[in-house]
Amino acid sequence: MGARCGPGHRIGPMPRQDGDIHARILDAAAACLTEGGFTSNRMLSAIARRAGVSRPTLYKYGGTLDEIKEALIERELTAYLAEAVPIIDAARWDAGYVADLLAFLIGRARAHPLLSAAVRDVPEMVLPWFTVRADITVARVTALAAPVVQEKIDRGELPPVDVPALIDVLTRIVLSLVFVNSAGVDADDPEDLRRYLRTVTGFVALLPGRDGGAAPAASAR
Structure with a gap:
C-alpha cells in the first residue's frame, strides 16, 4: 500500500534536477488529490510533505495550488493522449477500428x-x-492527434477527410460516454462498449451520398 498524505510520509529524497523536483511535486499532488484532497484546505502542506520538499521549494518549483493542479491536468492529459498515438498510427478506415479506438479512450478515462x-x-x-x-479539451486532442492522422492521409492510408472535424466528432463521442452510460450500453463492460460503438460508427457507412448512393468508403489497409 502506498504512503498516505500525512505527516512524515515522503516519496523519497529530493532530486537535484529542477525538472525532477517539479515532477516529484506533481506525483505527490496526484497521490494526495486522489486520496481525497481536492477539498482539503491544507493541500499544499500535504503535497510538500509527500514530495519531501519545503514550502518555499514547493512554491519555487510548483507554484500555487491552482498552478500545480493545472500542470498536473496538462501532464495527465498529455500522457493519456500519448497512449492513443500508436493506435491512431495503426488506423484503418473501418467501423471496427474506430470503435476499438473509442472504446480504448473511453475505458482509460473512466x-x-x-x-x-x-x-x-x-x-x-x-x-x-x-x-x-x-x-x-477538443483543441488539445486535435493538437496531438491531427498531425498523426494527416500523415496517414498523405501516405494514402486514409481518405482525404476533414481532419479537425473528424477529431472533433470522435472526441465528443468519447467525452459523452466518460461519465454517463447510454441506455443501450454498459460503458464499464469493454465488450458491450465495443459492440455499441461498432453499431454507432457503422451507421456512417450506411448513409447515402449526395448522389443518392452509399457514401464512399476507403478500403482497409
Missing part, C-alpha cells in the same frame, strides 16, 4: 484514478471540461 477522484470530490470543477468547455 478508469483514471485522478479523474475519478476529481469527479467524486469537485464535479463542478471537472464536468465543464467535458461539456461547456469541451472546445478546449
